Amino acid sequence: MNPYSLLNVDSGASSADIKTAYHRALLTAHPDKNPQSSQTDVAAIKEAYRILSTPSLRAKSDQEHSKRKGPRPAQVISLTEFDEVEGDDSWVHSCRCGGIYIITGAEMERGLHLVPCTSCSETVWIGYELVEEDS
CATH class of the missing domain: 3.10.660.10 (DPH Zinc finger)
Incomplete structure (x- = not known):
């Protein structure tokens, strides 16, 4: 799971941007607002926010994602x-x-x-x- 893509923010997003994206994602995935969404979506969104809003977890996640084979730089x-x-x-x-x-x-x-x-x-x-x- 990539928490940035789940919340639809880039890796340089500020805390305020992450919080805004988190609330937007929760509203989109909320069962009363979107009957096709599942409880799993909400749990994944909450986990992504927890990771990105905790500096040590965000750093660890960034490091793990940077080790993966990524895009070739232009x-x-x-x-x-x-x-x-x-x-x-x-x-x-x-x-x-x-x-x-x-x-x-x-x-x-x-x-x-x-x-x-x-x-x-x-x-x-x-x-x-x-x-x-x-x-």
Whole structure:
């Protein structure tokens, strides 16, 4: 199960975006609103939200999904080509479709390099090196 696809959010989604998607998914799967849905759908949605709303579980899930054979990157882009988002510990780069690629400092610390576009199916490999700070 991929909790991001179950809640229909991308891997760079904020906590607020995840919570909104969770409530939207629950309404869609609610038996009174959609008689074709099953209790399993609701249980899976709740589990996806639990994973994505708990930082340690989200990191573990991200790491497990990044180890799987994923999409081949369309291109390699250096982090120096990304724009840093002030006060957000994240970097963005425009995709040719008009969407963006987003990577956070936490994702880089976990060793994430493959990042999908927020709008299309394209994925890029982001090149960077982590620098150890002297204490």
